[in-house]
Amino acid sequence: MLYAILCYDSQDAVCAWTKEKDDQVMAQLGAVQVELAKQKRLGPVARLAPTTKATTIRKGTHPVITDGPFAETKEQLLGFYVIDCASLDEAIETAKDLAKASGSAGAFELRPLQLFNPGGELR
Template identity: 45%
Template sequence: MFYAILAYHEEEIVESWTREADAELMDELLQVNDRLVRAKRLGPAARLGSTKSAVTLRGEGAGMVIDGPFAETKEQLLGLYVVDCPSIEAAVETARELRRVNPTAVYEIRPISLYLPGATLSAPADDPA
């Protein structure tokens, strides 16, 4: 089963880190990533750009592009991991590994359906369909 691990953090805190502090954190996170790759459990992972450069598409028809994500939370979504775990408990443990490296981040874990060209689509485990 695939799970998304969404990494939230206060953007101002992340942007205040020195290049060295950020590089050190990323080195440690990449060590976790490498271990997950060796275990064939890590799918795509991404560090998102600043919300200051983000836009949102809303509305009917072609929609309207407006500035920002307008999150109603203190933290912003700054990155995500797609992991292949046998259970939600295993996905939570994977998120705990990431949190040990970056303890001030918040991680949301949710089942996902991964859409790949030519792949058979399957419903998430908790989907009764």
């Protein structure tokens, strides 16, 4: 079954990291990704640009376009993983591995995922 692991953290805290700290965290996460790839369980992985680069389009007859999401929250969605796991327990263990590797106080949200492109490739 496919799962999305949504990565939340304080954007301000992550943006304040030194290049060395960022490189260290990315290397630790990369090590987990290598293991998942070897097991053929890793799909797309993305690191999102800061919310200051976001554009929001509100639904309606005449959609309204605004800069940023303007979410009133301390944690923002900073990235995501798509993984293929045999069970929810396996997906939870994978998210725990990523959480340990990230070295931050953020959260990893796990959701079952259904692709909208029938027959499309995960990898």
